[in-house]
Amino acid sequence: MINESSLEASVKKAEHKHQLDKVIKGLFLFITLICASVIVVVTIFIIYKGVLPFVKKYTENGETGSTSLTYFFSGLRFQNGFDEQTQKFLYGVGYLIVNTLFINVVAALISIPTSILTALFIARIAPRPLAKIMQAGIDLLAAIPSVIYGVFGVGVIIPLVKTIARNIFNISSASGISLLSGAIILALMSIPTMISLSVTSLKTVNEEIIKGSLALGASKTQTNFKICLKGAKSGIFAGIILGIGRALGEATAVSMVSGSPTYGITSSIFDPTVTLTSQMLLSLGEAVPDSLNYDVRFSAGICLMAIIIITNVILNDVKDHISSVEKKPLLITRLALFLKGLLAKISSFSLKAFINVKQR
């Protein structure tokens, strides 16, 4: 009797516990959903606010109108007033995209070879204590905030670029505040990320392959370059993708060293330049939330996100292409093949239709 009642009580207790379990589980799921919704909210707001300037009518400086979409992509000045004829505000962002790509390509040209060779040195060539010290230093540098890189750029890189431009390239007007300075800072910022991922993947290269290469008579350097680098290329590429991603989204350091010209595509690496991110930071104090000047920055934000996503897709595709054994074809080739097939299908279909018509 007593046993039964206590059994009943314990069953009840267990049931109660089980229900509580479910509630808590639901709570944790809810929290996770909140965390995951951040990306959704950001995307929705960026797209909503970024499209708004082209749809809604804003009033600025006594004029009312929306923003011209053609000038947005073709204009060479971020803020070019109001066009009376079409009743549209002129905000240009297209040239910023070009500048952003330009500065990042220069940065990648500096950072990629440097980080690959440094990673090779750390992983394969350097004596162990030196490699350990360098590794620790690079771990620390990956954590240095971008403003400090900016301060370093203003204090060291700008004067350096200035003297190089004046004395070697004979550009007497160079002030050092230039695309090259920005690119060097971006390269320096992305190098630690690239190196640490490359070193990790270089260390996981199968030791037997390396020994096999050496046994076949290849020299140490040949093995390092032709076996280790090839074996680690997928990890190295992952590092490059992360590093370039960091460089593309960087704002404060670039705005500190690259200047703020008001218009135009930068043609020389010794000229000052303004990128998407630095333009988004520029004269923010004057922009009030919900004004056109503020909302256009969201449109620039869409362009920035688009560049980052497209770059990521392309680089990941190249990574898959070179690191797969059976040489998975590039996205472009696949796309071309798909289009070719489509064209062939359409032409054969129309041919059939044509023949059908003729036969009738």
Place this chain on the structure above:
Amino acid sequence: MSNKDNQVLTDQAEFFKRNRKRKIKDFFSASSTYLFSSFSAAALIAIVVFVFSKGWSTLSWDFLTSDYEKKLWNVETSSSIEKTTNTFDYSPKENEYFSSNWGIAFTDSLDNESLAIVKISYVDYNANINGLIDSSSQEPFTLKEGETIESVQLWTTSDPNTASVMVVSSKDGASKMKEVFDSCSYLKNMTVSNGGGGIRGSLISTFYVILMTMAIALPLGIGGAIYLGVYSDSLKGPFKPLAKILRNLIDMISGIPSIVFGLVGGIVFLPLVGGKGNLISGSLTLACMILPIIIKATEEAIRAIPKNMSLASLALGASEIQTTFKVILPNAIPGILTSALLGIGRVIGESAALIYTAGTAIQDYIIPTQGSATLAVHIWSLMSGESQNYEASCAISIVILFVILLLNILIKLLSVKINRYQKEK
């Protein structure tokens, strides 16, 4: 026979030739690695050397604890202040310039922004200069040692018609100031200042931002990590891909540039509190930014706990919550701490997102509902103004670097604890 010999000889020659070629090629490839790695090492050393060489002299306790805004006083004389012939008991010291007829000594010094200033190092209690009046409050003002003389206007005689006016300011140096004081007999007015250029306010606001960000991000992040690490494996049926989708969505957050977070935070969180930037909306934005870091590190720590520990707990009759809170969470504490430290490192260095959401004004008295610059934004404000102030920015950089080094060491120490179960295997 000789033909064969010749063949061997040419083969050998060919081999040596190739070997030499290979050696030259190897030499160039090997030296390229040395060159590039020394280049990156040099660049990385240069950053640290630059920051320390420029900032070390500015960094002091005074720099850390004083206000950014200078305290300024305009003081003038009641008509009676003239130089005196009183005797002063002043014992001369090195690098001090004593004006024997005013009873005041000056030294050259540097302020927190490394600009030359003149400080008062001694005021004799007999001196008439003690009878100054504060221009705004009309109350007596006593000069104190350690205060800075910004500028002084002295007259050669007290009669305004015949007097010639002498003005010296802080940048003229202490010896010039002493000369002018000695040559004049009537003090008209002067500006005295104290402190200024310090980073106390920015330090405190950084501290506030870290606290608020962690208070928001840690519960959310840990909750998310528990779900993904503990419960998501038991998802069944149509909900099976949910865990992967959630994980991918959270991973994608870390791909958004901070400036975009700033833009969105500026329109989502700013209206909640109001104003042109405040610490609360800044912290909310940063909390969203560091969520993926916290979730990832915590989930990793949860997964590093051996499965049989939680199974044992369940087998002993503990419910799932009890297992989660009494077995998994206590064991994941090193991982949670690591995630918090990683998050703090990110928050300390963040500037772009805070420029939008917390403003760039450097404040001395911090109120969470008002905007204030953190250390990183403080650097940005100092560097993006018209006159760039390397010394102070580098001194702040040293502070940030020091904190980051500390965080890195702590994370290294904690990682041993997180992986302690792996070693036992």
